[in-house]
Amino acid sequence: MNIDDKVYLASRNTVEIVTLEDLKKVFEEKEHLRGYIGFEPSGLVHVGWLVWMNKVRDLLEAGVDFYVLEATWHAYINDKLGGDLDLIRKAARLVRKVMEGFGIDVSRIKFVDAEELVSDKDYWETLIRSAKNVSLARVKRALTIMGRKSDEAETDFSKLIYPLMQVSDIFYLDLDIVLGGTDQRKAHMLARDIAEKIGRKKPIAIHTPIITGLKGPGRRMDVVGEIDEVYAAHKMSKSKPETAIFVHDSPEEIKAKIRKAYCPPRKTMFNPIIEINKYLLFATPGFKLYVDRPEKYGGPLTIESYDELEKLYVEGKIHPLDLKNATAEALNKLLAPIREKLRRDPEAREILETLLKTKITR
Ligand SMILES: Nc1ncnc2c1ncn2[C@@H]1O[C@H](COP(=O)(O)OP(=O)(O)OP(=O)(O)O)[C@@H](O)[C@H]1O
Ligand SMILES: N[C@@H](Cc1ccc(O)cc1)C(=O)O
Structure with missing residues (x-):
């Protein structure tokens, strides 16, 4: 190379x-x-x-x-x-x-x-x-x-x-x-x-890049300081499980978490749903986001690049709920092989079960 x-x-x-x-x-x-x-x-x-x-x-x-x-x-x-x-x-x-x-x-x-x-x-x-x-x-x-x-x-x-x-x-x-x-x-x-x-x-x-927690930056937007400090303050983090989508979460859990997530219309900064698209989904070569929405809301749409998604979202041409549904669908596909590995590998299953029973402290 x-x-x-x-x-x-x-x-x-x-x-x-x-x-x-x-x-x-x-x-x-x-x-x-x-x-x-x-x-x-x-x-x-x-x-x-x-x-x-x-x-x-x-x-x-x-x-x-x-x-x-x-x-x-x-x-x-x-x-x-x-x-x-x-x-x-x-x-x-x-x-x-x-x-x-x-x-x-x-x-x-x-x-x-x-x-x-x-x-x-x-x-x-x-x-x-x-x-x-x-x-x-x-x-x-x-x-x-x-x-x-x-x-x-x-x-x-x-x-x-x-x-x-x-x-x-x-x-x-x-x-x-x-x-x-x-x-x-x-x-x-x-x-x-x-x-x-x-x-x-x-x-x-x-x-x-850092993916923002599902609750968004909230009042922590007030954090002043260097950019790494701002990111550290509101990132998705395993010690704050309510901010995170875990790789072992079921498709239904992921859908529900994304539905509840912070995703302000037209705003992309510190928007975790936009960031999941930008840093994970569109980071996969050849990825396209399929938005399956009813005709009365503009009909189905295939988005070819992150730039296209950002433009449509900022212009208000995609509703947060449609974006959330499409993102959940695509993220579930991305996670399917990991979920499968954790289900089939006996050691992985045993560790996961132990950790799920343990209180995650920090
Ligand atoms: N939300 C995130 N988005 C992208 N990268 C992350 C995120 N959180 C952590 N990382 C990266 O993962 C690596 C491990 O980080 P770390 O152990 O602090 O994760 P964490 O989930 O925040 O855990 P904890 O809550 O225990 O601090 C680091 O390189 C960190 O930058
Ligand atoms: N500080 C890192 C963990 C880490 C520890 C030691 C290292 O050498 C590198 C990374 C974190 O919070 O995730």
């Missing part, structure tokens, strides 16, 4: 690449790049995660050696699943199954867990050297990467270690490319700055 094709795959459907020039350069210089994403295995998987999973697929296709970090200790620090590490490990297995069901060749991914990393003394050397080169204020500001506000570390010091662990994960795995949703930006910028100071590889950051 030529360099332009690799760069195209790595950068399509992203919000930003820091920096695109660096990305081109490393693809030119190296045959095999090392990339990763980390996640806190803390429960169920929602459709927002499929956005980064699509990018993992792209990066594998572009020949990147890809690591997925199951951030078990990070989930423990972040009070996930009541701090039960056994359950946290189980939750990590579920993500692997979902990736498989989503058609990603998991045999080409190296799965590593945080317990493996922290058992090496070199990891701690990296963490302490990183800590030597950052201020407390900067670490506190980075707590948005774990869905927290700066003051939430006041009564639990471990939370201040987390951002530096994420930076150390990056150096320890010797990565060229770090992937995450836009809410992970502060960790990646921290890693880039510290890398220069301690002579480590400066990672290229790829940020994928």
Whole structure:
């Protein structure tokens, strides 16, 4: 595959690449790049995660050696699943199954867990050297990467270690490319700055879009701050189940959730239904949205591209209810293979049942 094709795959459907020039350069210089994403295995998987999973697929296709970090200790620090590490490990297995069901060749991914990393003394050397080169204020500001506000570390010091662990994960795995949703930006910028100071590889950051929670931004629209902070505040999130469509939800549940969702007429910003179309459905090559509406409301319609959908919606030519019905139908088709995998795979079924019985804490 030529360099332009690799760069195209790595950068399509992203919000930003820091920096695109660096990305081109490393693809030119190296045959095999090392990339990763980390996640806190803390429960169920929602459709927002499929956005980064699509990018993992792209990066594998572009020949990147890809690591997925199951951030078990990070989930423990972040009070996930009541701090039960056994359950946290189980939750990590579920993500692997979902990736498989989503058609990603998991045999080409190296799965590593945080317990493996922290058992090496070199990891701690990296963490302490990183800590030597950052201020407390900067670490506190980075707590948005774990869905927290700066003051939430006041009564639990471990939370201040987390951002530096994420930076150390990056150096320890010797990565060229770090992937995450836009809410992970502060960790990646921290890693880039510290890398220069301690002579480590400066990672290229790829940020994928964030899908807003089903309730919309609500009063959290008031959040002022940098764009990653705004996204972090109102994203679809598994620790707020009422904001999320889970990949295991039944077609009926999905229909009902979408029907109730925030979807203001003519508005596309922070509109989760529009975003599901933009970042997931139309991100699938060849996708077309079929709107099956009665003649008296304009008759059936096939929308060929996201731009076309946006134009029609902003002009008020598609009613939110018609958009919702069409989106539910299309999303159900996209999720069908994952649902099937979770139903047929005995291990996946067992984990899902356990997690569904567990209170998702944070
Ligand atoms: N709503 C979303 N849309 C797109 N990507 C998302 C969304 N939520 C999380 N991600 C991405 O998924 C990865 C894992 O994020 P994270 O574990 O914080 O998810 P979460 O569902 O918000 O979980 P939690 O509620 O436990 O914080 C990150 O790279 C993050 O940017
Ligand atoms: N901070 C990430 C999880 C993560 C943890 C460690 C990492 O190295 C990378 C990502 C999240 O909230 O989803």
